Amino acid sequence: MFDDRYALAHKLYPYARVADQDRPQPVRHPVVVVGGGPIGVATALDLGQQGIPVLVLDDHEGIGMGSRAICFAKRSLEIADRYGCGAPMLEKGIVWNLGKVFHHDRKVFEFNLLPEQGHKYPAFINLQQPYFEGFMIDRLRALQAEGAPIEIRGKNRVDAAEVKGDHVVLDVMTPDGPYSVEADWLVACDGANSPLRSMLGHSFAGKVFEDSFLIADIRMTGDVTFPTERWFWFEPSHGEGASLLLHRQPDDIWRVDFQIGWDVDRKEELKEVNIRRRLDAFLDGIDYDLIWSSIYTFQCKRMERFRHGPVFFAGDAAHQVSPFGARGANSGMQDVDNLGWKLGLVIAGKAPERLLDSYSEERVYGADENILNSTRSTDFITPKSEISKIFRDAVLTLAGKAAFARPLVNSGRLSVPCVYDGLSLNGPDALAGAPERSRVGAPLVDAPVEGGWLLDRLGGAFQLLTIDAEAPQVLEFDGITVTRVALSAAGHPELAERYLGSATSAVYLMRPDQHVAARWDSFDVDAVAAAVKTATARG
Numbered sequence: 001m002f003d004d005r006y007a008l009a010h011k012l013y014p015y016a017r018v019a020d021q022d023r024p025q026p027v028r029h030p031v032v033v034v035g036g037g038p039i040g041v042a043t044a045l046d047l048g049q050q051g052i053p054v055l056v057l058d059d060h061e062g063i064g065m066g067s068r069a070i071c072f073a074k075r076s077l078e079i080a081d082r083y084g085c086g087a088p089m090l091e092k093g094i095v096w097n098l099g100k101v102f103h104h105d106r107k108v109f110e111f112n113l114l115p116e117q118g119h120k121y122p123a124f125i126n127l128q129q130p131y132f133e134g135f136m137i138d139r140l141r142a143l144q145a146e147g148a149p150i151e152i153r154g155k156n157r158v159d160a161a162e163v164k165g166d167h168v169v170l171d172v173m174t175p176d177g178p179y180s181v182e183a184d185w186l187v188a189c190d191g192a193n194s195p196l197r198s199m200l201g202h203s204f205a206g207k208v209f210e211d212s213f214l215i216a217d218i219r220m221t222g223d224v225t226f227p228t229e230r231w232f233w234f235e236p237s238h239g240e241g242a243s244l245l246l247h248r249q250p251d252d253i254w255r256v257d258f259q260i261g262w263d264v265d266r267k268e269e270l271k272e273v274n275i276r277r278r279l280d281a282f283l284d285g286i287d288y289d290l291i292w293s294s295i296y297t298f299q300c301k302r303m304e305r306f307r308h309g310p311v312f313f314a315g316d317a318a319h320q321v322s323p324f325g326a327r328g329a330n331s332g333m334q335d336v337d338n339l340g341w342k343l344g345l346v347i348a349g350k351a352p353e354r355l356l357d358s359y360s361e362e363r364v365y366g367a368d369e370n371i372l373n374s375t376r377s378t379d380f381i382t383p384k385s386e387i388s389k390i391f392r393d394a395v396l397t398l399a400g401k402a403a404f405a406r407p408l409v410n411s412g413r414l415s416v417p418c419v420y421d422g423l424s425l426n427g428p429d430a431l432a433g434a435p436e437r438s439r440v441g442a443p444l445v446d447a448p449v450e451g452g453w454l455l456d457r458l459g460g461a462f463q464l465l466t467i468d469a470e471a472p473q474v475l476e477f478d479g480i481t482v483t484r485v486a487l488s489a490a491g492h493p494e495l496a497e498r499y500l501g502s503a504t505s506a507v508y509l510m511r512p513d514q515h516v517a518a519r520w521d522s523f524d525v526d527a528v529a530a531a532v533k534t535a536t537a538r539g
């Protein structure tokens with residue numbers, strides 16, 4: 001009745017019988033999250049930190065074995081920082097900013113993802129997904145100990161879901177048998193195969209890519225000469241695989257990812273002798289231990305809408321991309337970041353329910369950007385026609401010699417957060433001469449400020465960031481409090497460059513998820529009131 005679908009790396013929330021199971025009527029919860037993967041747990045942290053009772057149901061008792069995601073982007077770390085678990089991730093992770101691309105043995109391209117200083121978090125860290133999830137569970141336990149209303153139930157599998165008017169009824173199976181719960185709001189974070197998507201009859205449209213990739217996580221025991229960089233080979237000269245990706249992870253483990261084609265015998269390829277044949281050809285005499293291996297295929301798909309009445313879909317349940325560009329878990333973290341404050345305001349009665357439609361609007365926009373980038377990378381890495389391959393190879397040949405061809409080399413454009421350009425919550429962008437990257441809709445661009453980082457000063461509520469501009473310390477607009485963060489550009493060249501450009505003063509209205517809602521050169525109470533109204537869908 002309760003076979004695990006996958007082996008556990010860490011058993012962190014063992015099954016325990018709860019009072020809900022003995023009640024004659026289903027108990028109603030304000031928010032139920034289905035799925036205790038990274039996105040479900042992040043949702044629990046976001047809501048729990050706001051004091052909103054949240055119940056997570058997961059069909060396993062902890063974190064799955066195998067590294068899966070290893071590349072976590074700056075924005076995910078910044079979001080995790082707000083949840084209180086960014087620091088251990090950074091401490092454990094391997095920091096990297098530099099990537100190199102080779103064709104056969106020849107380097108054709110090199111990129112630096114964060115060529116500038118002055119950010120609390122680096123462009124990327126490499127960290128095995130079980131660590132990433134583990135740090136979030138540690139934080140969840142710490143919040144629980146502080147009294148945050150978060151509950152996580154292991155071996156609680158949702159077998160049926162039905163929307164009944166304004167709430168959802170869930171049938172849950174446990175080792176002690178079934179029970180039901182009700183939810184005012186349901187967040188489905190149940191992964192790419194999302195049983196909830198099927199139970200509620202929603203489609204998942206997109207493209208399946210016909211290629212397979214063999215991942216081997218290894219610990220090199222000999223002389224290791226590879227630096228802490230992302231190295232990607234097209235047609236590697238040792239001849240095993242059409243492409244090859246190498247990444248360093250913590251604990252002296254390296255991820256080797258071979259592109260092995262579509263028409264393969266998975267069972268045969270996963271035999272240790274065959275994995276070792278590929279590794280031996282690549283490593284040419286370096287000793288290693290094989291830690292973990294897997295074969296993956298992928299799809300680029302998304303749901304049409306991410307909100308269906310009281311049900312939200314987030315993470316892989318809502319959208320799926322190829323791993324090239326590390327956009328899976330990273331974009332799921334942005335979903336949570338986007339949904340958390342909106343749900344918080346609606347539950348608190350401070351914003352109308354239609355604010356929640358903007359979750360779908362903004363995150364579908366983000367998913368489309370990710371799918372576009374992911375599809376382009378995939379088409380370049382795995383050309384599907386003879387003519388695309390000729391084009392791809394010509395670009396690779398030229399890139400070694402001609403600078404203009406280098407930007408065309410696409411071994412995976414790495415995850416950057418989405419800018420919600422032109423979407424409905426945006427207010428005026430009225431700061432003449434201001435930098436493009438901190439425009440309305442953009443997420444915070446970090447900068448060093450007095451005593452720390454801008455990142456530490458913003459987030460979790462509406463705020464007015466003033467730079468050499470006057471404004472009241474606290475403003476109140478129909479229950480929405482806006483507090484001021486007053487800074488000066490004097491002595492802070494990065495802040496000036498990232499937020500003023502050629503302007504001499506600035507007033508930024510920041511959303512609780514650290515995205516820019518509106519900006520002006522000076523404070524005007526009516527303008528701020530109108531922008532708050534727009535950003536909370538009260539207009």
Ligand SMILES: Cc1cc2nc3c(=O)[nH]c(=O)nc-3n(C[C@H](O)[C@H](O)[C@H](O)COP(=O)(O)OP(=O)(O)OC[C@H]3O[C@@H](n4cnc5c(N)ncnc54)[C@H](O)[C@@H]3O)c2cc1C
Nearest residue numbers: 035037038039059069070071158190191315316328329330
């Ligand atoms: C090889 C590979 C490499 C990757 N590399 C990266 C990378 O470098 N960077 C990156 O950002 N992403 C990467 N990804 C993607 C990343 O792993 C996923 O995007 C991420 O795990 C999605 O998290 P999630 O919480 O949405 O879903 P999942 O991690 O799939 O979690 C879903 C959870 O729901 C539970 N569940 C399912 N059904 C039920 C049910 N009926 N009842 C209760 N619980 C249920 C599952 O047990 C699981 O715990 C990679 C993926 C692969 C396969």
